[in-house]
Amino acid sequence: MFVLDGTSKLKKVLVCPPTYLKEAAPINEISKKYADQPLDQTRLAAEFEQLIEAYHQTGVEVECQKAAPDMTNAVFARDFGGCVKEGYILGRFKKELRFPERKAYEKKMKELGIPKIAEIKRGYFEGGDFAFLTEKVIAVGIIDRTNEEGFEELKTKLEPLGYEVYPVPADPRYLHLDMCFNLVEDHLAVAYKEGLPASFLELLNTLKIEIIPVPEEAIFKHGCNLESLGAKRVLSLKQNTAVNDALRVHGMDVIELDISETLKAGGGPHCMTFPLQRG
Template sequence: MGDCFVKNSTGVLKKVLLCPPDHIKLYSINVISEEWIKRGIKLNIERCIKEHEELIQAYKENGVEVVLMEPDVKLTNEVFARDFGACIREGYILGNFKEKIRTGETAAYRNKMKELGIPCVAEVSKGFFEGGDFWFLDYDTLAIGVIDRTNETAIGEIKEQLNKFEYNIIPVKCEEDNLHLDMCFNIVEEKVAVVCREALPNSFIKTLEGKGVYLIDISQEDVFKHYGNLQSLGNGRVISLKSNKKVNEQLKSYGISVIDLDISEILKSGGGPHCMTFPLVRI
């Protein structure tokens, strides 16, 4: 592994950190979970666990090493491993949760990263930052969403601490209902991205087009169905949802192999395959 951990968003994914959803619960902390709560729905834990096991199996079948957290009964959203921070080439950025029910995850994930020998190269303490808002656009350019869970204060902290590594950081402002940037924007291959034009600023769309990225469009309604929450494995492979038929067909037209999983129960909490995955090594 050396001293290079994650160098982009679409290289070959070699190792990931996940957390089983043994204690997952619905809370009114995003528009998706709020809707299910209004309907009086409770999560089927056994079904959530089965879906997560299928995600783990998909990774293993595609040569990705899976490291698992030990689920904590007090950390009911811990399954969304992406959000505690972000991994870059030099180490990882430790985020800061906005929602109180998630703040306990920070210490748990910090301890796990220490155990794995991955250094913390930046830590957000004044603002709020979650990993669902973080993307590599290219080798040196980072896009960070300013939506519901990440703010400008945090981006300032990250810029200051990563300055020595010479990354260019682009804030991407969207409406709060979109929750995280990985709900309305997703790079699936170096020059292919899934986007919700309704949700994203025109300036960001123009940045992508200027980089020669082909854009697959989804609607605002599809954002809340997690149709943009895909997980690139590199080498022309991506994890998607079986229900995401239109996007999956378009991905295949670009020569991308789609691993479509039947995930629907965990989605009710407001997160999909990308939200559940923290990349540890991507080369």
């Protein structure tokens, strides 16, 4: 078994250091604000090490993808695909900037012995749009980087394995589903409700998933970009004070990370993490 769901115990992850992330390429709403501004390499490296240390402290094994000059945004490891208990799905990037990552991550997964059970070849699909709701129910954002064709390919591959796959269209400014919705524990999520379609909110209600609401501006400060560790533990940004307080009220152990420089390039803890083993 590889990844059972989105909230059980996280055991192993794949990450990539931000070695070649020199500036925030204007490829999403957050990075546009810092476009062509040099990023502080010392802070980027320190933030990455802070994430690694948090995983080590919580018993999560860490695998690293080797950084390369032509993979400037590979620190956002989440996006090359998705992982389920049978193996992984190789996605297909929309932005040319990220094309080299696809082959590199595919090679890495082969080295790790994780089988490729599906590959998106015609449409676009990025892992930031992939979200378990339960062990067998998966939501897929159709926002900016995943399109309907990519969604249909993914659905066609996963349904024979017993998964129910639901589309979640939203404002392209939100980039990925994990920017406006994130399941942090069984039956508990953080989300900007007003930006999600009524059909998805109805599905969450049917599944008895409670939502901790955030305002729209929190999307662009990574208020939803959290990483569940299982056992009611979650990684969040230190700056997410309101979200973190609400999570604690719901009995969550919140591990705060002081990540702000990486955010300028458009990603947070969830974006930086590809789960390899969970369950």
